Amino acid sequence: MTTPVIAIDGPAASGKSSVAKRVAGQLGWVYVNTGNMFRMITWAVLQAGIDAQDAAAITALEPSLRLSFEVCDGQMTARINDRLLTDAELNSPGVNAAVSLVAQIPTVRARLVSEQRALVTHGSLVMEGRDIGSVIFPDTPHKFYIDASEEVRARRRASQGLSDAVGLRDKLDSTRKNAPLVVPQGALLIDSSELTLDQVVSHVIAALRQQGIPS
Ligand code: C5P
Numbered sequence: 001m002t003t004p005v006i007a008i009d010g011p012a013a014s015g016k017s018s019v020a021k022r023v024a025g026q027l028g029w030v031y032v033n034t035g036n037m038f039r040m041i042t043w044a045v046l047q048a049g050i051d052a053q054d055a056a057a058i059t060a061l062e063p064s065l066r067l068s069f070e071v072c073d074g075q076m077t078a079r080i081n082d083r084l085l086t087d088a089e090l091n092s093p094g095v096n097a098a099v100s101l102v103a104q105i106p107t108v109r110a111r112l113v114s115e116q117r118a119l120v121t122h123g124s125l126v127m128e129g130r131d132i133g134s135v136i137f138p139d140t141p142h143k144f145y146i147d148a149s150e151e152v153r154a155r156r157r158a159s160q161g162l163s164d165a166v167g168l169r170d171k172l173d174s175t176r177k178n179a180p181l182v183v184p185q186g187a188l189l190i191d192s193s194e195l196t197l198d199q200v201v202s203h204v205i206a207a208l209r210q211q212g213i214p215s
Pocket of ligand 1: 183
């Protein structure tokens with residue numbers, strides 16, 4: 001039997017991380033934030049003094065980066081070069097500005113495709129990102145796309161005190177050639193603009209029940 005995976009995709013600040021975390025907690029499955037993996041690599045690129053536009057230098061750096069993943073009590077911990085990054089490092093203005101450029105680079109995506117697929121060895125997954133239902137696990141029957149208006153998303157980021165041009169990131173993420181942000185085929189689309197977190201989670205749990213996943 002294949003390990004079940006719930007794929008949750010959507011644009012920046014749509015609320016998908018909060019939803020994915022809650023669903024994983026409720027089911028006792030492992031929560032995986034793939035955006036943080038792109039952020040870790042971006043952090044390492046910036047630490048190495050490489051410009052995010054310099055695809056050749058990033059491609060040359062990529063094989064030297066060590067990524068490791070551990071699961072303890074349903075919580076996944078990801079390290080880069082044995083270093084656990086803080087939320088402040090992962091969400092710094094520099095990383096926010098560069099991550100969508102780094103995420104376009106084919107070797108970076110290829111590396112993370114294989115790392116993300118391999119995570120099923122840790123158990124049933126709730127994985128969130130941009131291409132989970134379209135590219136990473138296209139065969140999973142459990143696909144969700146969480147959206148919200150750009151205005152609501154910009155407000156959510158600002159209320160977190162973060163400087164993040166979500167509109168620009170979405171444009172880069174949706175228009176790139178390799179694994180762009182799309183609504184995956186078969187995904188249940190939920191617009192969270194006017195919904196509370198509890199309401200979105202209830203929608204997702206109800207759909208999963210219909211798909212045979214008990215909670
Ligand atoms: O989810 P988060 O906003 O933290 O993702 C940061 C960036 O990582 C996205 O804007 C996108 O460029 C990239 N990303 C991606 N594919 C994923 C997850 C994130 O390209 N599956």
